[in-house]
Amino acid sequence: MxxxxxxxEIDEVEIRNAVEQTNKEVGNRYDFKGSDARVEQNDKVLTAFADSEFQLDQVKDVLVTKLAKRGVDIRALDEGKVEKVSGNKVKQALTIKTxxxxxxxxxxxxxxxxxxxxxxxxxxxxxxxxxxxxxxxxxxxxxxxxxxxxxxxxxxxxxxx
Known part of the structure; x- marks a missing residue:
């Protein structure tokens, strides 16, 4: 029958590569010079860090672009709430749904x-x-x-x- x-299912290798490319681009961009903007991956949770909410949105845009270019469906990302870390620094958890x-x-x-x-x-x-x-x-x-x-x-x- x-x-x-x-x-x-989501390809975890492509996600890791997209996170690495995002961190590389954020590190090279002029508007992020001297900031602590980055994306960290911990199993199925991606955490975006930035100095302000505007920069956080920029980091997420770069990440989404890199994921889309690598064939990862961005509908699998579940955005958490924006949390203040210290001072003006913020972070946001992006959970990968599988x-x-x-x-x-x-x-x-x-x-x-x-x-x-x-x-x-x-x-x-x-x-x-x-x-x-x-x-x-x-x-x-x-x-x-x-x-x-x-x-x-x-x-x-x-x-x-």
Missing amino acids: PSFDIVS GVDSDLAKRIVRAIKDSKLKVQAAIQGDAVRVSGAKRDTLQEAIALIRKAVDDFPLQYQNFRD
């Missing part, structure tokens, strides 16, 4: 069931497995999910006949 998995959480998985399963397509969807940990009798109905299910979920980066893997 043909099937495929709906997952959400895996299909339970609410999104339930929304995907509900959309597939409501569409009346002849496929079955099952939640399996961080993924949703969709199986059906025909390859064409599975492709229709992929098109349906692409339209229904546009606020979260999803990939469709393990397409098997």
